[in-house]
Amino acid sequence: MVVFSNSNLFFFFLAVINIPLFTCKSVNNHKTQCLRRIAEQHFEQTSSFLVAKSNEDVYINSKENIFSEKSQSSDMSSCRNAESLTVILEDLFDTEKYSLAIWSNDGVHKKRITGSKYDGYVIVSHCQHYDDVVEGISNQVKEMRRYEDWNPRAKFIVILTEIWTDALEEYSTKKLSERILGVLWKWQVFNAITVVEADWQDSTNVQNTSVNSTPIFNVYTWFPYYPVGRCGDFVDAVLVDQWIGRPGDTDGYFLHSATLFPPKIPKNFQGCPLRISTFEYGPTVLEMKKNRDGSIYYDDGIDIKVMYELAKSANMTVVFRPPPPDNGLWGFDLGNGSWSGVPGEIMRGFSDLAVVGIWYKCDVINELDCLSPHIIDPVRWYVPCAKPYPRWMSITRVFKVSLWLGFLVSYIIVAFIMWIVVKISDMVLPESLQNRAYNGLVKCFINFWAIILEESASNNPPHIAPIRSVFLAWVIYCWAVNTVYQTFLTSFLIDPGLQHQISSEDELLVSGIGYGALSVTEEHLKFLGSKQRYPHRTNCPSLKDCLDSVAFKADYAFAFSAVCTDYQISVKYMEASGDPIICIFDEVICNQLITIPVMKGYPKKEHFNQVLRRVLEAGLTDKWFNDIKYMATLKLAKDFELPPGEYIKLSLKHLQSAFYFLIIGYICSICTFIVEFGYGRRQRRI
Numbered sequence: 001m002v003v004f005s006n007s008n009l010f011f012f013f014l015a016v017i018n019i020p021l022f023t024c025k026s027v028n029n030h031k032t033q034c035l036r037r038i039a040e041q042h043f044e045q046t047s048s049f050l051v052a053k054s055n056e057d058v059y060i061n062s063k064e065n066i067f068s069e070k071s072q073s074s075d076m077s078s079c080r081n082a083e084s085l086t087v088i089l090e091d092l093f094d095t096e097k098y099s100l101a102i103w104s105n106d107g108v109h110k111k112r113i114t115g116s117k118y119d120g121y122v123i124v125s126h127c128q129h130y131d132d133v134v135e136g137i138s139n140q141v142k143e144m145r146r147y148e149d150w151n152p153r154a155k156f157i158v159i160l161t162e163i164w165t166d167a168l169e170e171y172s173t174k175k176l177s178e179r180i181l182g183v184l185w186k187w188q189v190f191n192a193i194t195v196v197e198a199d200w201q202d203s204t205n206v207q208n209t210s211v212n213s214t215p216i217f218n219v220y221t222w223f224p225y226y227p228v229g230r231c232g233d234f235v236d237a238v239l240v241d242q243w244i245g246r247p248g249d250t251d252g253y254f255l256h257s258a259t260l261f262p263p264k265i266p267k268n269f270q271g272c273p274l275r276i277s278t279f280e281y282g283p284t285v286l287e288m289k290k291n292r293d294g295s296i297y298y299d300d301g302i303d304i305k306v307m308y309e310l311a312k313s314a315n316m317t318v319v320f321r322p323p324p325p326d327n328g329l330w331g332f333d334l335g336n337g338s339w340s341g342v343p344g345e346i347m348r349g350f351s352d353l354a355v356v357g358i359w360y361k362c363d364v365i366n367e368l369d370c371l372s373p374h375i376i377d378p379v380r381w382y383v384p385c386a387k388p389y390p391r392w393m394s395i396t397r398v399f400k401v402s403l404w405l406g407f408l409v410s411y412i413i414v415a416f417i418m419w420i421v422v423k424i425s426d427m428v429l430p431e432s433l434q435n436r437a438y439n440g441l442v443k444c445f446i447n448f449w450a451i452i453l454e455e456s457a458s459n460n461p462p463h464i465a466p467i468r469s470v471f472l473a474w475v476i477y478c479w480a481v482n483t484v485y486q487t488f489l490t491s492f493l494i495d496p497g498l499q500h501q502i503s504s505e506d507e508l509l510v511s512g513i514g515y516g517a518l519s520v521t522e523e524h525l526k527f528l529g530s531k532q533r534y535p536h537r538t539n540c541p542s543l544k545d546c547l548d549s550v551a552f553k554a555d556y557a558f559a560f561s562a563v564c565t566d567y568q569i570s571v572k573y574m575e576a577s578g579d580p581i582i583c584i585f586d587e588v589i590c591n592q593l594i595t596i597p598v599m600k601g602y603p604k605k606e607h608f609n610q611v612l613r614r615v616l617e618a619g620l621t622d623k624w625f626n627d628i629k630y631m632a633t634l635k636l637a638k639d640f641e642l643p644p645g646e647y648i649k650l651s652l653k654h655l656q657s658a659f660y661f662l663i664i665g666y667i668c669s670i671c672t673f674i675v676e677f678g679y680g681r682r683q684r685r686i
């Protein structure tokens, strides 16, 4: 495309189009006059137009291949390369009101040049044969819609210059217009008119004496939803106006001065079908069911509820398409301009809306438009939850090693001090007052050990003040340590606490567990496939496998949509306590917008956006999501084995560590006994 804005690019324009500057303009060209009048009356000044010739080259090529036998009946040169495109451009340009762009098919100027979308499209066909006209226009539109600036909401003017008219009904201009308007409607273009030279019957209706000398052009359009009950399925062209040419340089006029682009999309669709592409995917689309006649419908899900709101607001009847047969789900780029899955169905016009928690991809697919996003979906890492500490560790876990050592050291030191104090007092005091209970290091150790274990130390406490004070100090010390120890031990026995929880992406990457994402996610978020940041990533085959290995094997972490995973967790991955068994951390990888794609130019887009805004403002999507999660958890809770009441009975499980130590004690004593027994027998024999 080459763009010209009228003032400063004027000479550039002339250079490119190669029109001699001051030759006589074909003022006699009535079509040009007519087009200029349409532009003046129905377009604002400074509107931008894309002017295109119908794509005959493509058609003629394909005709040779496919319609080889037909090409005999329809003349191969039915499409003339007439000059009228240049004439039209020249004339529109002379008004100095519009920016013009030319569509060129040479594949060179296909970059988007205008910053905005076009307000009008002028498509000119020079073909004579009806099939050629329709095919050419169809090919041109298919070509144009692949570019980003394609705007089917614009006003389309189709000008047919060389048409053969015929008295037969089948070959009337009305029938031809219907076919052309039908082709445009396939790509959601409804603001279109065709301008075509009148059939001879039409001409006689007009009270114009010089029928043969002045041309008359019929302007056709159609109303997709009128009369009530029509749903855009049948094109019935209406003659909206006629252009009456005048001989000579004088401009012609419109017979009725009608509005050529009247509003055509009603507010109330009176039960017209709204075709939906979707498949089952919680929590957005749930509970697929079958009607008696085999058609399917869905009963629940956030997107399904949103979609029913949209349909209700326009009084449309919802029709669900079966899930995409190509197994494309959310769609993959097939590499030749088409997509699989639900986006592909929208692009090909099989359905109107795609609702299944689709992440915004309208920046990638030019043929699609997206309604306002209705959910923000954070993508997060889902990691295994930290495991509780094993209960047998409870007895030793109460104190840190340093504290245990400190305790041991003070035990030894105090026992030594006792021994020394006893020794000194024995030296000072007479024999009658000496204390037998503590004379000797071993006795000190054993007595003090008894105090640690809260046993009475000795039946005969010494009546000597220094010994008593050391003794008392040790008793108080042990009493304090014991109280603290028992308090902590009780709580550790009941709730041993959790081991370390992975709490950031960096920690995850070095934690040594496997991580990755589904290939659909990676298709959308390319950076997740980066070997630099995620060197050890591995893909898991399906969502269920991913979740199972995170929850049950605890050896995998994966990145996925929070909306979907939160739902899956409430469906299946909960504990009886109501805690999830799949964990997250605060970091969010990125936020995605969940939206509803439609074909570009979808006439109800604005209306649906308004409804969506109200749904959002009312907080309905959040409410629906919470309800769905709540119901799912309730269903899951059927199978929970909950203890009756709030309190739990102390069980063998809680006292695991105590019993382990008891066993260790028994084993030790048995060993000692055996050794002692053997030793005693040997002694006796000796």
Ligand SMILES: *[C@@H]1O[C@H](CO)[C@@H](O)[C@H](O)[C@H]1NC(C)=O
Binding pocket: 268, 269, 270, 271, 272, 315
């Ligand atoms: C919705 O359309 C049906 C036709 O299917 C019609 O009978 C009904 O009156 C319409 N409802 C409203 C509110 O217009």
Ligand SMILES: *[C@@H]1O[C@H](CO)[C@@H](O)[C@H](O)[C@H]1NC(C)=O
Binding pocket: 334, 336, 337, 338
């Ligand atoms: C694109 O390729 C797929 C298969 O790879 C094919 O089914 C489809 O028809 C192709 N589409 C076009 C427009 O060529």
